[in-house]
Each structure stands twice: as structure tokens, then as C-alpha cells.
Amino acid sequence: MPTLVDLLARVSFLAAMPATVGIFVTAGLLVVSRDWRLNVTALILQYFFVVLLLTRLIRLEVAAVKGLTGWMICMVFYLTERRASLFERLEAANENARPSRWRRWIISARASFCLLAGLLVSVAAYTAALRIPLPEVPTDITLACYLLAGLGLLLIGLSEAPVQVGLGLLTFLSGFDLFYVALEPSLAVAGLLGAVSFLIALATAYSRAAQIATGGEVRKL
Amino acid sequence: MIAGPLLLLILPLVMAGVVYVLLRWTSVSALLAVGTALALGIAVITLPLDQPVHVWGGRQIAMGEMVTFFGRELVLEQADRIAMAFLFLTSAGIFFLAWRVEPHSLLPPMGLGLLSLLSGALLIRPLIYAALLIEIAAALSVFALQAEGGGASRGGLRYLSFTTLALPGLLVTHWLLERYVLTPNDTRLLSTSATLLALSFALLLGVVPFHTWVPAVVSDSVPLAGTFVLTIGNGAVWFLLLDFLETYPWIRNHPRFGPLILTAGLAMVLAGGLLAPSQRRLGPLVGYAALVDSGAALVALGMNSRLGLTLAVLSLLVRPFGLLLMSAGLSGLRACSGGNDDFDALRGLGWQAPWSTAALIFGGLSVAGLPVSAGFAWRWALCRALAPSRPGYALLLLLAGVGVMIGVWRGLSALLVRPRSLENRSVVPLGRPEGRLVAVVVAMAILACVGVGLFPQVLTPLAVRLAEAYTFLSP
Numbered sequence: 001m002p003t004l005v006d007l008l009a010r011v012s013f014l015a016a017m018p019a020t021v022g023i024f025v026t027a028g029l030l031v032v033s034r035d036w037r038l039n040v041t042a043l044i045l046q047y048f049f050v051v052l053l054l055t056r057l058i059r060l061e062v063a064a065v066k067g068l069t070g071w072m073i074c075m076v077f078y079l080t081e082r083r084a085s086l087f088e089r090l091e092a093a094n095e096n097a098r099p100s101r102w103r104r105w106i107i108s109a110r111a112s113f114c115l116l117a118g119l120l121v122s123v124a125a126y127t128a129a130l131r132i133p134l135p136e137v138p139t140d141i142t143l144a145c146y147l148l149a150g151l152g153l154l155l156i157g158l159s160e161a162p163v164q165v166g167l168g169l170l171t172f173l174s175g176f177d178l179f180y181v182a183l184e185p186s187l188a189v190a191g192l193l194g195a196v197s198f199l200i201a202l203a204t205a206y207s208r209a210a211q212i213a214t215g216g217e218v219r220k221l
Numbered sequence: 222m223i224a225g226p227l228l229l230l231i232l233p234l235v236m237a238g239v240v241y242v243l244l245r246w247t248s249v250s251a252l253l254a255v256g257t258a259l260a261l262g263i264a265v266i267t268l269p270l271d272q273p274v275h276v277w278g279g280r281q282i283a284m285g286e287m288v289t290f291f292g293r294e295l296v297l298e299q300a301d302r303i304a305m306a307f308l309f310l311t312s313a314g315i316f317f318l319a320w321r322v323e324p325h326s327l328l329p330p331m332g333l334g335l336l337s338l339l340s341g342a343l344l345i346r347p348l349i350y351a352a353l354l355i356e357i358a359a360a361l362s363v364f365a366l367q368a369e370g371g372g373a374s375r376g377g378l379r380y381l382s383f384t385t386l387a388l389p390g391l392l393v394t395h396w397l398l399e400r401y402v403l404t405p406n407d408t409r410l411l412s413t414s415a416t417l418l419a420l421s422f423a424l425l426l427g428v429v430p431f432h433t434w435v436p437a438v439v440s441d442s443v444p445l446a447g448t449f450v451l452t453i454g455n456g457a458v459w460f461l462l463l464d465f466l467e468t469y470p471w472i473r474n475h476p477r478f479g480p481l482i483l484t485a486g487l488a489m490v491l492a493g494g495l496l497a498p499s500q501r502r503l504g505p506l507v508g509y510a511a512l513v514d515s516g517a518a519l520v521a522l523g524m525n526s527r528l529g530l531t532l533a534v535l536s537l538l539v540r541p542f543g544l545l546l547m548s549a550g551l552s553g554l555r556a557c558s559g560g561n562d563d564f565d566a567l568r569g570l571g572w573q574a575p576w577s578t579a580a581l582i583f584g585g586l587s588v589a590g591l592p593v594s595a596g597f598a599w600r601w602a603l604c605r606a607l608a609p610s611r612p613g614y615a616l617l618l619l620l621a622g623v624g625v626m627i628g629v630w631r632g633l634s635a636l637l638v639r640p641r642s643l644e645n646r647s648v649v650p651l652g653r654p655e656g657r658l659v660a661v662v663v664a665m666a667i668l669a670c671v672g673v674g675l676f677p678q679v680l681t682p683l684a685v686r687l688a689e690a691y692t693f694l695s696p
Contacts, residue, residue: 165381166378168382169385172386173385183396188291188292189350192350196356196357196360199360203361203364203377203381206363207363207367207373210371210373210374211372214370214372
């Protein structure tokens with residue numbers, strides 16, 4: 001049976017511009033979408049693409065461990081949001097609210113605004129990658145770093161909902177981590193950065209749980 | 222032999238677990254947290270650094286011994302000693318007040334965990350790890366800030382966001398400075414480091430326009446936990462800043478260092494002084510008062526002199542007295558009004574919760590830097606030091622203090638409204654009334670605040686000793 005490291009080695013051909021494009025798409029989805037299933041999937045894929053890029057800068061095993069940390073974070077989000085959605089469904093059933101599935105297929109004003117803002121940030125990230133290249137990393141990774149940091153910042157700024165803020169912080173940290181491993185490949189720093197990410201996920205989940213417990217409606221934008 | 226730095230890291234962490242298990246018994250857990258913080262604070266300041274001391278069972282503690290932990294050095298230096306004692310003793314005070322004022326919060330166990338991390342941040346070398354530990358502490362503090370049964374703490378998440386945004390600057394600076402050692406001709410590295418450091422510390426200290434987490438951390442969370450962040454967490458950041466200035470003296474010699482710090486401090490004083498009187502809730506008022514205090518400390522540091530540094534350090538030692546009282550008052554009043562700290566909801570509650578009201582007034586006096594309070598000691602000295610060369614700055618500081626007091630006065634006028642009849646009485650006793658033990662605890666805190674205001678010589682020598690440990694400023 002192939003190990004995680006073998007699997008990563010097999011898809012290493014993606015570890016260049018395709019991974020950067022993948023990061024652009026997944027981080028963009030996180031900015032635009034408020035559907036938790038889509039967001040968790042996007043985060044899982046985003047960590048996958050980040051790990052692919054990391055394999056070019058650090059040892060494959062260390063990159064794999066970073067990926068595992070990221071996917072554990074996704075698990076935390078999944079479990080929290082699944083519980084939250086159960087509560088929301090129960091509340092909706094109590095209020096006899098009619099399901100509005102058609103709404104899912106219409107782009108709301110909020111989503112359009114987020115999409116536009118995300119595109120603007122991406123253009124800024126592209127320009128920054130050309131004009132202000134980061135030291136010790138190639139151009140495509142520089143672009144990925146700027147995209148992650150910029151779209152993460154946008155996520156933090158656009159919403160005060162705990163999950164969105166948490167996703168934004170984790171996206172921002174992924175971008176920084178991708179750059180910083182090239183400067184400081186120390187395992188201690190990698191471990192501490194992993195601990196920071198995991199604690200951010202736990203803190204976000206705790207805040208989300210408090211929000212559900214009080215039945216507080218999320219202020220989305 | 223037990224190495225002191227390890228004791229300071231591990232004991233609070235172990236006790237955090239014990240306190241968490243005993244959380245159901247509020248008095249036992251809170252007093253255990255108080256005892257741990259108090260014992261460690263006293264140990265740090267009394268045990269000698271240069272020789273081991275015999276303790277129980279023939280064991281020895283060597284406070285000054287350097288420890289290697291996962292390949293990193295942990296060492297308790299003279300400069301860190303008073304700083305660590307400040308962290309532990311202030312935490313003991315916060316846990317003591319939390320015992321009666323916020324008995325069901327997660328503050329005691331989380332606070333002990335935070336103390337362990339922040340102690341690590343002050344002890345560890347190189348400083349890059351300190352930045353990471355402060356970030357971990359910020360993530361952990363979200364748990365303490367979250368009010369029991371309340372909505373998601375906006376303040377906690379904002380604090381975490383700003384601390385996370387500050388992290389890259391601090392980490393990259395370390396790398397840039399290592400590069401500068403190899404290529405000393407490349408002065409661009411120094412200017413980039415200076416910019417990143419300034420930005421990172423602006424985010425961590427809540428300098429305008431990155432100040433939005435400061436009022437939110439008190440208004441949207443457990444007030445005493447907010448004060449923990451603003452005194453202990455912010456104190457650790459201040460000591461980290463001083464450590465950076467000590468390690469890299471070229472930062473202090475940068476021609477823009479003084480003006481930049483002064484401008485940042487004045488912006489905070491101005492924003493806090495203008496926004497505090499316009500608040501209609503007590504929570505944000507406490508936050509903006511803290512912003513003024515923090516800004517005034519930066520103004521002191523921006524004076525770029527030994528006196529300025531001593532005053533900045535004194536401000537850190539004195540700040541908990543005022544902020545703790547304000548937060549205790551806020552907690553008590555919120556408990557009486559069913560969790561609402563809006564002036565309209567607090568109308569007439571001063572008669573129902575006199576001790577909380579008194580705590581708010583005395584705390585407000587101290588944070589505003591007015592007489593007969595702890596804050597007056599350093600704020601007056603700062604105004605006097607500024608007056609000859611920069612009278613406008615001194616006047617601005619005084620006016621900001623007045624602004625904070627106007628805010629407190631407005632709150633007080635709502636709190637002391639007398640209900641005229643039962644029909645139009647807006648005061649509904651929603652919460653439990655204040656107990657005798659609350660009165661005793663609050664009275665002790667008020668007495669401590671007034672005592673330090675009347676006899677500032679209790680704290681001044683400590684501030685002088687701490688400032689003398691930093692040599693980056695000439696006398």
C-alpha cells in the first residue's frame with residue numbers, strides 16, 4: 001500500500017503553476033462561499049496544493065506532516081460545522097421555515113461583492129509577485145504566498161463570523177508558512193507554526209460553538 | 222536540582238490542569254490559581270540568581286541556571302526578573318478578583334496556561350520563539366475571553382487576528398538581521414527590518430489604526446479576561462519590545478525611532494481621549510481608557526531618555542490597578558443588569574451595586590491619571606517631564622485623562638439615577654446582589670489603588686531597577 005509520501009511524490013508534477021492556480025481557486029472559493037461543505041472541501045484542497053508547493057522547498061516527510069496538520073484542522077471545522085448545521089436544521093424545522101434550495105444557485109449581492117474584492121486582491125497579488133519578489137522562493141511560489149496572504153486578509157476583513165475569521169487566519173498563515181519554510185527550515189519553528197494553526201482552529205471552533213449555544217445569528221458581512 | 226526557568230514554565234502549566242479539573246469548586250480552583258501565581262511571583266523576586274537554594278525534601282532550585290529546551294536556551298536574566306514577578310503577581314491579583322467577580326469563567330486555568338507561555342516568551346532565546354509563544358498565548362486567550370453562556374467573543378477573535386498579522390513581521394525580521402550580520406554593507410536589510418518591527422509592534426500594542434481589538438477585548442468578552450490580555454499579555458509584548466531594543470541597539474539609534482514612537486503614542490492618546498467620552502456602553506469605555514494609558518506609555522518611551530523609559534515601565538506596573546478595578550466594576554454591574562452594560566440598562570443600578578460602582582470610579586480615576594489613584598503617580602511625572610520641551614503633548618495627555626473621566630462621569634450619572642416611584646422605576650433586579658465577600662475583595666483592590674497613589678515610592682524603585690537593567694538608552 002502506498003504511503004502518503006509516495007502519493008505526494010506521484011502528484012509532484014502538479015507542484016508548480018497548477019498548484020498556484022489551485023490555490024487561487026480554493027482561496028477564492030473560501031472568500032465567496034458561505035456553504036460550510038464547500039468551504040471545508042476548499043480548505044482540504046488548499047492544504048493539498050500548499051503541501052505540493054512545500055515539497056519543492058522542504059523534505060517530503062516534513063511537508064507531509066504539515067499537510068496532515070492541515071487536514072486535521074479541516075476535520076475540526078467539519079465536525080463543528082456539521083453539529084452547527086444540525087442545530088440550524090432543528091431551528092428551521094421549529095420555525096416551519098421553507099427550504100429555499102433555489103437560492104443556492106443565485107449569486108447574492110454579498111457573494112458578488114466578495115468575488116469582485118477577491119479578484120481585485122488577486123490582481124494585486126499578481127502585480128506584487130512580479131514587482132516585489134520574495135527572497136529564496138521561485139516566482140510561482142511567491143504568487144501563491146501573496147494570493148494566500150491577500151485572500152486570507154480579505155476573509156478576515158469581510159466578516160466577523162468566527163468560522164470565516166478562522167478560515168482567513170489559517171489561509172493567511174498558510175501563505176506565510178509557504179514563504180517562511182524557505183528562510184527557516186527549523187523543525188522547531190515548523191512544529192510551533194503547526195501548533196499555532198491548530199490552536200487557531202480550536203479557538204474558532206470554540207467561538208462557533210458558543211455562537212450556536214446562544215442561538216446567535218451570524219453577522220455574515 | 223530544579224532549574225528555575227523550567228519551574229516557571231512547567232509549574233503553571235501543571236497547575237492549570239489541576240485548576241481546570243477543580244473548576245467546579247470555584248473557591249478552591251480560584252484560590253489555588255492565586256496561590257500558584259503568588260508563590261511563583263515571590264520566588265522569582267526573592268530567590269537569588271547566582272546560587273541554588275534548598276527547598277523541600279533536600280531539593281535545590283537554581284533560578285539563574287540556563288536550560289536547553291528542544292535545543293533553545295531558556296535563561297532568567299536580571300532584566301526579566303522584575304518583569305516575570307510583575308506578570309505572576311498581577312495575575313494573582315486578577316485571579317483573586319475573578320474569584321468573587323467572575324467565579325464561573327475559564328480565566329484561572331487558562332490564565333495559568335497563558336502565564337507559562339508568556340514566561341517562556343520572556344525566557345527563551347532567540348527572540349523569534351518568543352513571537353511564536355505570544356501567538357500561541359493569543360490563541361489560548363480566546364478560551365478565557367469567551368463569556369460563559371455568551372455569544373462568540375468578537376474581541377477574542379480580533380485580538381487573535383491582529384496578533385497573527387504581527388507574527389510574520391517579527392519572524393522575518395529575525396532572518397533579515399541574521400542576513401545583515403553576513404552582509405553588513407546591505408543597509409536595506411536594516412530599513413526593512415525596522416519597518417517590519419514597527420508594523421508588528423503597532424499591531425501587537427493596538428496602535429491607531431490597529432486599535433480596534435483593544436475596546437472589543439473588554440466590551441465583548443469577560444472583562445477580567447480582557448484586562449488580563451491588556452495588562453499581562455500587553456506587558457509581555459512591552460518587555461519583548463524592550464528586549465528587541467536591547468538586543469538590536471541600532472533600532473533605538475535610528476533617526477525616526479523617537480518621532481515614530483511619539484506619534485504612535487499621541488495617536489492612541491488622541492483616539493482614546495476623543496472616543497471614551499462619546500461611548501454609551503461601559504465596556505468600550507474601559508477599552509478606550511486602556512488605549513489612552515497605553516498611548517501615554519508609548520509617549521514616555523518616545524522621549525528617548527532614561528526618565529522616559531522608567532516612566533514607561535512604571536506605567537506597566539501601575540496599569541493593572543486601574544484597569545482591574547474598572548473591569549471588576551464592569552463585571553459586577555453587568556451581573557446586576559443581566560449582561561447589558563448600556564447606560565440605559567444601568568440606570569439606577571449604582572444603588573443596587575455600590576461596590577462595583579465604586580470600583581468603576583476609582584479604576585477610572587487611575588486610568589485617567591487623576592489624583593488619589595495609582596495612575597496619577599506616573600502620569601503626573603510624565604506631564605511634568607514633557608511640559609518644558611513639549612507643552613502641547615503634556616496638555617493633550619491631561620485632556621485625554623479628562624476625556625476618560627467624562628466617560629466615567631456619564632456612566633456614573635446613569636448609575637446613580639434615583640428611581641422616583643415604583644411605576645417608572647427602570648431598575649429591575651435581574652441578577653444577584655453584591656455579597657459581603659465581593660465588598661471585601663473590591664475594597665481591598667480600591668485600597669491598593671489609592672495606597673499606591675498616595676505612596677508611589679512602593680513601586681517606583683522597582684520601575685527604576687527594571688529600567689536600569691536595559692542599557693540601550695543613555696542616562
